[in-house]
Amino acid sequence: MGVIFLQCRKIAPMTEFDLIDKYFKRSPAHAALGVGDDCALVSFDPSQQVAITTDMLVEGRHFFAGADAFRLGWKCLAVNLSDLAAMGARPRFFTLSFALPDADEAWLAQFSRGLFALADEHGIELIGGDTTKGPRTISITAMGEVPHGQALRRDAAQVGDEVWVSHEIGGAALRLFERWGRTSIPTAQVEHFVSRMETPTPRVALGLALRGLAHAAIDISDGLTGDLRHILRASGVGARVELAKVPTAQLIRERMAGAERDLMIECVLAGGDDYELCFTAPRSAHARIAQALSELGLRGGVIGEIVSGNELVVADETGARVTLPKSFDHFG
Amino acid sequence: MGVIFLQCRKIAPMTEFDLIDKYFKRSPAHAALGVGDDCALVSFDPSQQVAITTDMLVEGRHFFAGADAFRLGWKCLAVNLSDLAAMGARPRFFTLSFALPDADEAWLAQFSRGLFALADEHGIELIGGDTTKGPRTISITAMGEVPHGQALRRDAAQVGDEVWVSHEIGGAALRLFERWGRTSIPTAQVEHFVSRMETPTPRVALGLALRGLAHAAIDISDGLTGDLRHILRASGVGARVELAKVPTAQLIRERMAGAERDLMIECVLAGGDDYELCFTAPRSAHARIAQALSELGLRGGVIGEIVSGNELVVADETGARVTLPKSFDHFG
DSSP: OHHHHHHHTTTSOOOHHHHHHHHTOOOOSSOSBOTTSSSEEEOOOTTEEEEEEEEEEEBTTTBOTTOOHHHHHHHHHHHHHHHHHHHTOEEEEEEEEEEESSOOHHHHHHHHHHHHHHHHHHTOEEEEEEEEESSSEEEEEEEEEEETTOOOBGGGOOTTOEEEEOSOOSHHHHHHHHHTTSSOOOHHHHHHHHHHHHSOOOOHHHHHHHTTTOSEEEEOSSOHHHHHHHHHHHHTOEEEEEGGGSOOOHHHHHHTTSTTHHHHHHHHHHOOOOOOEEEEEOGGGHHHHHHHHHHTTOOOEEEEEEESSSOEEEEOTTSOBOOOOOOOOTTO | OHHHHHHHTTTSOOOHHHHHHHHTOOOOSSOSBOTTSSSEEEOOOTTEEEEEEEEEEEBTTTBOTTOOHHHHHHHHHHHHHHHHHTTTOEEEEEEEEEEESSOOHHHHHHHHHHHHHHHHHHTOEEEEEEEEESSSEEEEEEEEEEETTOOOOGGGOOTTOEEEEOSOOSHHHHHHHHHTTSSOOOHHHHHHHHHHHHSOOOOHHHHHHHTTTOSEEEEOSSOHHHHHHHHHHHHTOEEEEEGGGSOOOHHHHHHTTSTTHHHHHHHHHHOOOOOOEEEEEOGGGHHHHHHHHHHTTOOOEEEEEEESSSOEEEEOTTSOBOOOOOOOOTTO
């Protein structure tokens, strides 16, 4: 279809409205009014608070030019679902705005397939959007629900809490460093790390399970230490983390003992884009959280504890303090 | 401040978090949790539906490179408020995502001033956002409230309805054509038409006044005939419009009788970016709507009527049918 379109587009180009109708308009399942009016209309459950997040992805910054469209559609929504997960919210509705250099139907077909594959997994409904010509940029705003008082906020960590990470981290950064030529990945493992970077799994089910168990939570998008620091700053506490306890891929762990140690530490502590959750919880919740992780097939665990003060200390295998690599900053 | 920043930015650059804190973070007035967590948390009134809209503005497409930052901040929010107005919704919350080529503080200070100037006029609260480096692109998602069953939808026009336009249209397009060198504007009137293009006034108060009076409504962003056609298609009706009744600036009306007739008709019928409302209402509501327009200082009025069929016919001063200019389409 893409090829036919490309051949005949000068004769019968699709308008932006055709594109929206063809690839993004579906009958609303939960919205009172979905795509196609000035606004969507939805009702939320009054016993719940509405959790709202927004993320923008820019070509060349968040994804490579020529990135697979299916995976990109998935990822654009995944990063927003990850924010809902980190709040303990159940996904409900999202809007999608994007700029594209041209109305490439083959690309849109794949992009929308990837987007809806993840949306359908989580029962979240696309209710509106905006399409324009411009440098490839995708902006999604997602809405979820969480019962009053049960949201996992950043400012709720308490001294004595255990600090958890939901699953292995550093893998997305390893793939990025490989693309940049700074390291290599054995052929048999490339697909694993590509998936970590390009089709992250938002930990929505875990976020829901953590309601009433965890105190504070954040998703790891910019790097563990940078993101954990947001919790510490908001909660007015410090943390002590053990590098050896941070869950990561076996390949990264092995290389951490060798010549690439610094780069691997950077992957694990400062590598963004894994979209695992970092959260704090009282020791009394330990067994239930460990069980929830296990039931979800996640190899996460406790990486340290919340302490008084405002410092983040990461200790290596010998107990020595690790010099923390810089977390990602878009204007840094 | 901008200058100082530019001088010292290599020594002490602001991070994206500093930028958000400095220019966009305020204490939440109505949100339970505002900017600074994974999500914002808000509660909506259960007697209301939530109206949600999103718009993305791209440099070179929706605004000129070098556009005044204050006016741009205003306009980015205005186009979203206009969608809420066209739904009869009361503005409540919005999110803001943007890509910027660099962290230009002088620009951000002006942009945020313009944004909040309009936000404060309407009591709408910024609850979250995302900042990244990239081609200058701004994406806003706005949420408002409207009582169940009172939203002004596109699919509610009825045969016999009068078709209204809220105020003069075509002015934004005139300014655009002047920028493109296709026409001129007398010096004394330039500022008027610049304002029409760069700082449109979303008709929120009118949208609220039209609840229970109007049947269908849309905001004129892509051009009168194109936008009215959305109502006709959604409602399964046609319309007959009289060109002479469409409210427009005196300058445009005068020129419509001369050599620039075709260009002026294009401004009025196909010029987007005015963000006036086009709506349909039963004749029984005529007096109350006319009074609402008058109280709001708007020079709008009835431009035609809804008829059976699916055709849009615009008649000129002699009753002859006007060949309709093409409305704006981003991929056209």
